[in-house]
Amino acid sequence: MWANGSSSGPCFRPMNITLQERHLIASPWFAASFCVLGLGSNLLALSVLAGAPAPRSSFLTLLCGLVLTDFLGLLVTGAIVVSQHAALFAWQAADPGCRLCHFMGVAMVFFGLCPLLLGAAMASERFVGITRPFWRPSATWRRAWATVALVWALALALGLLPLLGLGRYTVQYPGSWxxxxxxxxxxxxxxxxxxxxxxxxxxxxxxxxNTVSVATLCRVYHGREAARQRPRDCEVEMMVQLVGIMVVATVCWMPLLVFIAQTLLQTPPVMSPSGQLSRATERQLLIYLRVATWNQILDPWVYILFRRSVLRRLHPRLSSRHRALSLHPPPAQASLNGP
Structure with a gap:
């Protein structure tokens, strides 16, 4: 039996699991393949962002911060999990002081919240840019990076709370995170x-x-002033990408967030006085966590695939339609509306 006892450190709970069962659940090849796929996807997205025509726009800067955060999250947490799966060492023996566990707990909370907070920041930027363009201050890439830094600081502050006494980080089933x-x-x-x-x-x-922003764009497209106030192609492109990022975050993260809230509010408590969870609860938490980590892999592909150049190759008819829906009126109409 491989057992964790609470006597060696504050991060250990009663958890009995055989090495054979742990090897079946925690495959090093699966973890390594998952990590390599995510890192490669985010590196590809970063290279595409570096060659974007407007790399210093506020939206693309926030998107770059999101992809960079996903990359670092996979790199940091993936390195710990892959090494754990490969060595199959007992966490209690390797980290009796719980320093590595506390570090990983902070990293999990930090890199988990950052994509959600950055998604909200990107939605706010597009909302103001589309619905109140004259109210928005001059958006610069420096201001956007300041927003990214503020999100990082907020997520880090929350992640450090258990080290200050509010909550605890503990080793989770099957003993690898x-x-x-x-x-x-x-x-x-x-x-x-x-x-x-x-x-x-x-x-x-x-x-x-995002719902209000999309509704505003649709109203501009079909309103009376549509011929003279068509949204630019880039605005539609950014909204498509942002809606995709929102859908991915919702599908990946909401099951875990709802599960955490339901488990903590359940009466009687799910965790026993000794700190032990039922095997069903532990497995559910592991499954929902794995679903949530797909967010870091899918985020970069939303940007990679939902670009105008890619969409026009897949659907050539969109090229002519995009030209027809330009912000500027055609030359003939412009001459009629001349001075």
Whole structure:
């Protein structure tokens, strides 16, 4: 039996699992392939962003921050998980002081919240740019990077709360990763609900703002002034990408966020007084976490695939339609509306 006891450090809970079962669940080849796929996808997206025609626009800068965050998240957490799966070492013996566990817990919360917060920031930027273009201050790439830094600081501050006494990071089933504790302690409940609430609010805010922005673009397309106020192709392209990012974040993260909230609010508590979870709950948490990590792989492909150059190759008819829906009126109409 491979067992974790709570006597060696604050991050260990009772968890009994055989090495054979752990080897079947935690395959090093699966983890390594998953990590390589994600890193390659994000590197490809970063290279495409570097060659974009307007790399310093506010939206593309925020998108670059999102892809960079996803890349670093896969690199940091993937290195720990892959090495754990490959060596199959007992976390209790390798990290009795829980320093590595605490580091990974902070990283999991930080790199989990950042994409959701950045998605909300991108939705806010597009909402103001489309619905209130004259209210928006001059958007520069420096201002956008400042927004990215602010999101990073907020996510890091939240991730450090368990190290300051609010909540705990513990080793999770099958003993290869660390995350927040789904326990009945007030600190665990408060921190878990704060994490789930902040993530859910970010997704909900993105949905509301993106819905209003898309409705505004549709109204401009079909309104009376449509002939003279057509949205530019880049605005439509950015909204398509942003809606794709929102859908990916919702599908990947909401099951985990809802599961965390339901588990913490369940009566009687799911975790026993000794700190043990049922095997069904542990497996559900592992499955939902794996689904959530797909967000880091799919985000870059939303940008890579939903670009005008790619869409026009797949659907050549879009090229002529995009030219017809230009922001500027055709020359004949321009002459009729001349001075």
């Amino acid at each position: 660390c995350f927040l504790t789904l326990g009945p302690r007030r600190g665990d409940v408060a921190f878990g609900l704060l994490f789930a609430l902040l993530g859910s609010v970010s997704v909900g805010l993105s949905f509301v703002l």
